[in-house]
Amino acid sequence: MRFTRPKVLGVLPFIVVSLIPIFALAQELFLLDVPDSLRLKVVYPADGDTVSFDRVRYAGSALPSAKVWVQGSETRVYPSGAFVGLVDLEPGVNILSFTVRDSLGVLSDSLRMFRTPGRRSLPERPTSVNTSEVRPREDVHISPGDVLEVEFHASPAGRASFSIDKIVEDFHMEEASPANAGGLQGIYRGSVIIPPRKEYSPKPVEFKFRGKDGRELKFKSDGKVHVLSELFPLVAVTTDSLTVVRTEPGGEIWMELPVGIKMQITGEREGLKMVKLAEDVVGYVASNSLRMLPVGSPLPQASIGAIGALQDANWVQLRINISKKIPFRIQQFVEPAALEVVFYRARQAPQWIMYPEDDETVGTIQWRQESASEIVLRVELNQEQQWGFHGRYVGRQFRLYIRRAPRFSNLADSLLNGLTIVVDAGHGGEFEGAVSATGLLEKDVNLKFANHVATLLEAEGANVVRTRMQDTTVTLQKRLAIARDTNSHIFVSLHNNSISPATNPVRPRGTSTYYTVPQSAAIARKVYQRLLTLGVQPFGRVVSTYFVTRQTSLLSFLVEGLFMTHPEDEMLLMD
Template identity: 45%
Template sequence: MKSFFTGRMIKKMNRAGLIAVCLLMMGIHHPAIAQDSTTVRPLLNIIFPSSPDTVNYSQIRISGSTRPGAMVNINQIPVKVYASGGFVDRVKLSPRDNEIIITASDSLGDTTAVLKLFREPPLPISPARPTEIDNRIIWPDNPVKLLSGDVLEVRFKGSPGGRAMFKIDKLCKNIPMTELDPEEAQGMQGIYSGVVRLYSKKIVSGKSVQFELKGIDGKKAKAKSSGLVTVIPDQIPLIGETIEQTYLKPTPYAFTVMSILPPGVRFHVVGERNKHLKVRLSENEYAYINGTAMRLLPVGTPTPKTSIGLPWISYNQDWIQLNMNINTRCPFTVQQTIDPARLELTVYGARLTSQWISYPEADATIKLIRWQQVGADVFKLFVELNQRQQWGHRVRFDSGRMILEIRRAPKIATPPQSPVADLVFALDAGHGGVEKGAVGSTGLMEKDVNLIYSKKLAALLDSAGATVVLTREEDVQMSLADRVEKARQANAHIFCWLHNNSVGATSDAARVRGASTYFTVPQNMDLAWTVYPQLLEIGLQPFGRVQSDYFVTRQTDMLVVLVEGAFMSNPEDEMLLMDEVFLDRLARAVFRGLEEFCLKQQ
C-alpha cells in the first residue's frame, strides 16, 4: 500500500533572519514582480517538484531559490547557488518512498525543507509458480470496434514459460498466443501476444477477450480484458460526419496530422480504436478521427461519393480561389512542397467530370494546374505556383463548392520603408492566467516574460509601419484555438508564437539552455531558419532549429513560427530573462529576423 508523508518546513532563524531582504539586493531586475522596500526574499523556496507527489521516474530534477550568498545542500551534498539565488540539481529516486532533504543557510539563519516523493515500483516479473496473470497489463484496455475481416491484436502479462490462448464469445475460440522475447516487450518477461482476424455476418457487440494461461506447474490462470470488442458486418456501411473542426490522423496514437477537416465532411466508418473512429478513405487507405468530433448518420445514408469538376478560378486582394463543384463533402488532404512550389490536393471518393480550366489574366500566382484520376474514386489536383515563398493555403466548403484557397504574396515595402511595413503580424504571448507555463528556479513565470517581450516586439513592428495584433494584452487564459482565430480574423500574414522553454522532470536543468525556433508546415521553414541566427547574435546558446507538430504551427492559412527564447529552467538563462535590457534585445532579435525574412521577399 502506498504511503505519503506531508512535506514540512523547519525554520531555524535568529531575530536578524527575520529582517526583510529585498529583491533589489540581488542586483537583478525581476520584470514580473513589482519591487518595493517591503519585498521579503525567503531563505528557501522550492519550485519543483511538488511534495508530496507520485512519480514513475528513476531520477528527478530539483529547482528552487535562496538568498544570494547562501549555501544550499541537497541530501547533504552542496549544490551551486547562482547570482540570482536560484539552484538546480538532479536526485536519483528509489522505488517507493523517497525523502529529499534540502537545507539553506546564511549568516542570518538556516532552514530545511523535506520533500516526500513516491516512485512507482517497476512491474515485477510474474512468478513462474504459482501460475498467474497480471491484471495490470491486459489488452485491449479500451473499447475496440472492427469491421468484419479486420485483425485484432491482444496481449497480457503472466507467468513466463507457459502456454496461452484466448477466445471471444461468438467470434473465435482457442486462438494460440506466443510469449514475446523481452527485447520485443520493453524488457519485460512473461508478455504473451496474440492476433486473429474476426468475421461476423451480424453485429457482435461488447465482448471481452478471455485469456487462459497454463503454467509450468500445470495450473491454469484466467482473465478477461476490460476493453470490449465489437465486430460490425460490412454489408451495411456506417457513415459518419464531422461535427466540428478536427484532424485526420494516420493512426489513433499519432501526433502528426494528415489534414485539418471542417464540419460536415462525411466518411465511411469501419471501426474504432483508442477512442478514435477508423475511416476508409479508399480501397486500400485508412485513417482515424477523434470519436467525439463525429456523429454517425442513419443506416442507409449513402457512402461519401462525389463528382468533382476542374476548378474555375477567382481571386480577391488576398486570396486565389480554386472553385470545384461537388455534391458531397468528401475527405481530403493537401501536401505542400517548396522546391518546386506546389500544392497537391487529394479528394477521396471523388470522380472527375468536367475538364476545363481558364487561368486569370490579372494574376500570375498559378503557374500550371494538372490533375489525375487515381483509381475509381480518388482525385488529385496538382497546383504549381510562381511563388518563391508560399504564404498560406486552406480548404473550405461553400454552396456546393470545394474551394482551395491560396494566399497571394503581399507587396513588400521598399526603402526607405521597413520591409515589414503594411504587413499584419499576430503576436501570441504563450500561456496566461492560471497557465503559468514554465517556472524558473526563482519563481519567474514564463507567462509574464512572454507577455513582456511580445509587447516590446509589438512596439518595434508598429514603429516600422506594420499592423500588429496581440492575441492577449493582459494576464488572461486563452485557448490555442481562440488565439489562432484572433489572428485569422485580423487576416494576419505572420503568426509569431512567443514562448520560453523548459526541460522535463528528469533532465539536467543546469546543462540544457539556449534558443530555438520551430515549424511544421514546409512554407514556414525559411521563416524559422531566418529568425534563429538572430537569437544567437544576442548571446543565447544554440538549442536548434526544429520541425515538429503543434496545434498552432500546423495551421496552414498564414505563416507561423514558434520562438523559444531561452530556458526558464536553466538558472543562467533565467537570469537573462529577468533582465529588462535583455528582453529588449530578445524582442529586437526576433524583429530583425522578421525584417530579414521579409526583405528576401522583395
C-alpha cells in the first residue's frame, strides 16, 4: 500500500533532540598530586599566532575552585573550570599573561602574539602616496562597454585624476568619505566605461595627484588594462566536475555547472573570470576551473527539441533533446511546487512533450521564452513535500531527475520504514573542528551525537547510513558520495558551533539549523523548533551555502547543537 505522508518529517525532530546527549566527564579535584596541565591550560590562542585585529579571545581551564587572572584582571571561572574572555592587542608583539591561584599555590604562564599594523590615514603634509594601495594591482581584462574602477591611497584633501593611453585622459577622481573607506581619509576613486577600440595592447593606469601643499605626484598602477577584442570573443570550457558560478567576486553561489560547458569570457576581476551567459547575464568563475579555447572558437549556442520521459521506483526522468552543452540553472519553488530550468544561449526548435506515467509527481510541463537567448522549462509538481532533483547532460540530452516520494509504512512502531537517512558526524580524524575551553574536541562530541541519533532512527524503522563510526578522516566529497551511492532520502550533518578569533566568547550561544535548498526548509524548521523545547538558547534557523547543504538530490540540513566556545553551552554538552 502506498502512503505519501510528508508529515513523517515531524517524527525526526523528536529523534534529533539527542544532539544534546548525556555523557559524563569526571574531574579529580581533591588529589594532592595534580599536574600543572590541569591547574592551568590555555587552549586558545596558540603561542606565536599572528592576527590582524585589535583584540583576540582567550579560552582555557583551571580547577573549578581556582581564581584566574588574564593580563592582570580577574576573569570568571565556570563550574567546569573553563575561563574565557577578550583581550586588547597593540600593533606588534603582545605578551599575554595567565595566572592561577588555587589550593596548591600560584601558577603562571604566558604566550606571545603578533598583531600586524592596520591601515592608517596619511598626513595632509607633506603630500605622499601609499604605492602599495594603488588599484589595479594586477592585470585587468575587460570588454568594451564595461566599467573599470580605479583607486589609490594618498594624503587627504588633495586633487586626483587618472588616464589610460588612448582610452581616457585626466578623468577626475573623488575622495571617498571615511564612512565608505574603512574609516580612512585619502582614499581616491574613479571609474570609466571602456569605449570600443581598434588597438588592444595592455596599458597601465596613470595617476596625477596634487596635495594641499601644492606638491604634485605622478605614478602608475602595477596592473595593466587589457581591453578584449569585440571581433574575436574569448571562449572557455569548464574543467571541474562541479564548477561554481558566483554573482560577483566573493558573492553568493549562483549555479553549479558540470564539466564541458562552454562560456564566453568578457573580463577578469580579483582572479575570477567574468562569464557572459546571455545578454546582460554575467557571473564569475575561478580561473583554475576553466580552460581557455583558441581565439576564434565559436560561442556556445544550442537548439532544444522534444521532451521524453522515463521513471523507476525512485526517480522520474525528463529527457530533453539538445544540440550542445550550454549553461543551465535549476530553481526550486515551494508554493506552488515547481522546478524551473533556465537554459542560456538556447533557441527552441519545433518539439513535443511526452508526460511520464507517474501523475503523482509531475503535473504540467511548459516552455517559456525568457529572452532572445534564454529558454525556461517549468515543471509543476504534485508534491506537497519535494524530495530531490538534479540535472545533467547525457550524450545529446539534458536529463532532469525528480525524486519520487518514498513509500512509508502505516505501522505506528515503524513510521520511518522506507526512508534511508544518512547521519553524518561532522569532522573527524585529522579535522578536529572546534575546541572548547577545557579541551573538549568537537569531532568527539559529534560522533557521540551521531551514534545516538542513528540508534534512535533505526528504532523507528529507518535505514540508517553513517558516514563514520570512528575517529576517521572522511572528506566532504566522500560523505556525499555515501549518500548518493545509497540513494538516501535525507542527509543530516551533526556539528557543534564555534566563533571567530575576535568575537566575545560569552555572547554567541545556543542551537541552530542550516539549509540551502527550499525542499529542506521544513525539516530544518521542525528540528530547530524541537531543539528549543529543551530549554537551550536560540541562535537561529539559517539559510546557508555549505557544501553539504547545497545538495539537491535529497533533503539535506546541518545542525549546530550548541557552541563549544561558550562555557555554559559546553557544560550542557558535558552534562
